[in-house]
Amino acid sequence: xxxxxxxxxxxxxxxxxxxxxxxxxxxxxxxxxxxxxxxxxxxxxxxxxxxxxxxxxxxxxxxxxxxxxxxxxxxxxxxxxxxxxxxxxxxxxxxxxxxxxxxxxxxxxxxxxxxxxxxxxxxxxxxxxxxxxxxxxxxxxxxxxxxxxxxxxxxxxxxxx
Amino acid sequence: xxxxxxxxxxxxxxxxxxxxxxxxxxxxxxxxxxxxxxxxxxxxxxxxxxxxxxxxxxxxxxxxxxxxxxxxxxxxxxxxxxxxxxxxxxxxxxxxxxxxxxxxxxxxxxxxxxxxxxxxxxxxxxxxxxxxxxxxxxxxxxxxxxxxxxxxxxxxxxxxx
DNA sequence: TATTGTTATACTCTATAACTATA
DNA sequence: TATAGTTATAGAGTATAACAATA
Numbered sequence: 255x256x257x258x259x260x261x262x263x264x265x266x267x268x269x270x271x272x273x274x275x276x277x278x279x280x281x282x283x284x285x286x287x288x289x290x291x292x293x294x295x296x297x298x299x300x301x302x303x304x305x306x307x308x309x310x311x312x313x314x315x316x317x318x319x320x321x322x323x324x325x326x327x328x329x330x331x332x333x334x335x336x337x338x339x340x341x342x343x344x345x346x347x348x349x350x351x352x353x354x355x356x357x358x359x360x361x362x363x364x365x366x367x368x369x370x371x372x373x374x375x376x377x378x379x380x381x382x383x384x385x386x387x388x389x390x391x392x393x394x395x396x397x398x399x400x401x402x403x404x405x406x407x408x409x410x411x412x413x414x415x
Numbered sequence: 416x417x418x419x420x421x422x423x424x425x426x427x428x429x430x431x432x433x434x435x436x437x438x439x440x441x442x443x444x445x446x447x448x449x450x451x452x453x454x455x456x457x458x459x460x461x462x463x464x465x466x467x468x469x470x471x472x473x474x475x476x477x478x479x480x481x482x483x484x485x486x487x488x489x490x491x492x493x494x495x496x497x498x499x500x501x502x503x504x505x506x507x508x509x510x511x512x513x514x515x516x517x518x519x520x521x522x523x524x525x526x527x528x529x530x531x532x533x534x535x536x537x538x539x540x541x542x543x544x545x546x547x548x549x550x551x552x553x554x555x556x557x558x559x560x561x562x563x564x565x566x567x568x569x570x571x572x573x574x575x576x
Numbered sequence: 577t578a579t580t581g582t583t584a585t586a587c588t589c590t591a592t593a594a595c596t597a598t599a
Numbered sequence: 600t601a602t603a604g605t606t607a608t609a610g611a612g613t614a615t616a617a618c619a620a621t622a
Contacts, residue, residue: 269474270486272467273569276554277448277542279561284445285488286568287438306433313430320580325431327446329613334582356580356621381438387564393437399557400440403548407447408434481603490590495605517598517603 287384294376300369303328304340305377308370311346311362318357324409345369448545455537461530464489465501466538469531472507472523479518485570506530 272278292302306326311317317325323333337360340346345366351357362370385393433439453463467487472478478486484494498521501507506527512518523531546554 269476270471270569271473272470273562273565274558275538275542276546276558276561277452277538278467279558279565280441281445281449282565282568283561284442286565288442291438306439309433310431312432315430318580330581331583331615332613354580354622358581377436377438381436384564385437387566388560392560395556396560397435397437397440399549399553400437400444401434403545404434404440404443404447405548408431479603491604492592492606493590515599515603519604 283384287380290380290384291377294380295373298369298372298376300373300376303336304345305370305373307336307340308345308362308366308373311360311366312370316351316359318351319360320357322360327409340366444545448541451541451545452538455541456534459530459533459537461534461537463538464497465506466531466534468497468501469506469523469527469534472521472527473531477512477520479512479520481518483521488570501527 288302291305295301295305303326307322310322310325315321319333319337320330322328322337323330328336337346337348341348343365344363347361347363348358349361351359385396388396449463452466456462456466464487468483471483471486476482480494480498481491483489483498484491487494489497498507498509502509504526505524508522508524509519510522512520546557549557
């Protein structure tokens with residue numbers, strides 16, 4: 255130890271001006287939660303972005319790849335590789351959209367649905383752990399508040415049947 | 416237009432199961448805010464991570480590079496390049512720590528302090544815009560809630576004088 | 577002429593390992 | 600032996616541009 259002061263090691267929460275910024279806290283909370291979820295999903299060979307794709311397809315909106323990339327804020331070229339992998343893993347099917355043959359309609363397979371449920375349980379557990387520090391009433395308030403803040407910022411999706 | 420259904424374009428908020436997850440909302444809110452801030456800061460040749468470093472050094476804790484990297488969750492090797500750039504820009508100084516000559520003590524210069532203030536105003540504006548959708552009382556509640564959730568997760572920092 | 581999906585490519589970011597100087 | 604800072608390098612992730620098929 256090479257400390258010259260009596261209180262060398264301190265929690266960062268005190269004199270660190272960023273922690274008084276809601277923006278920084280939001281950022282930090284989001285990235286911590288993401289990392290925790292990524293770690294939990296890795297145990298089942300799953301990744302957060304696969305989980306997002308599976309969850310988006312569960313809504314059964316007949317989404318194309320570009321719909322997905324807009325929805326999940328991922329580059330369309332990234333989405334190609336993503337869907338490639340998931341198709342190879344047997345979790346997703348590409349079908350041509352008969353009313354617009356440029357587009358696919360992506361569908362969950364049974365395996366995909368099973369993987370989604372398993373992953374969902376892991377992500378649930380991570381969120382529960384993270385939110386356990388505050389009472390249930392505050393957890394619900396937080397969710398509602400975030401919903402309001404993001405209400406105007408969801409991408410528009412073209413979903414055709 | 417190639418739609419076959421009467422309601423082709425829809426907001427994603429409705430049948431998209433992820434938006435009911437606090438974790439997804441937190442993640443999304445954090446990344447939206449980060450992108451907005453990055454865009455605003457780019458206009459003054461600033462970046463969010465530079466701003467974070469400047470803000471961390473404002474606290475005057477005699478932080479070393481590794482303290483900073485732990486605090487901001489950036490790799491120590493990334494921090495080297497970061498501080499290099501900021502030193503070249505005249506915003507930060509490296510001084511050797513006399514009580515441990517392996518470590519630096521990083522200090523803000525006057526230019527760094529000015530850049531911090533300018534950037535702080537831009538980030539303030541971005542946060543204000545983002546949070547404007549809810550009343551002031553809810554904004555404060557959100558900040559307090561996030562603070563509680565993150566309370567146990569700040570890294571320990573060795574700050575020597 | 578515009579759009580979906582695709583490929584190739586470049587660019588950025590991050591992570592790993594090895595080195596030096598100090599402890 | 601361990602740590603702070605550094606460098607070089609590899610890897611992952613992302614963005615850009617061009618192309619074929621379809622609208």
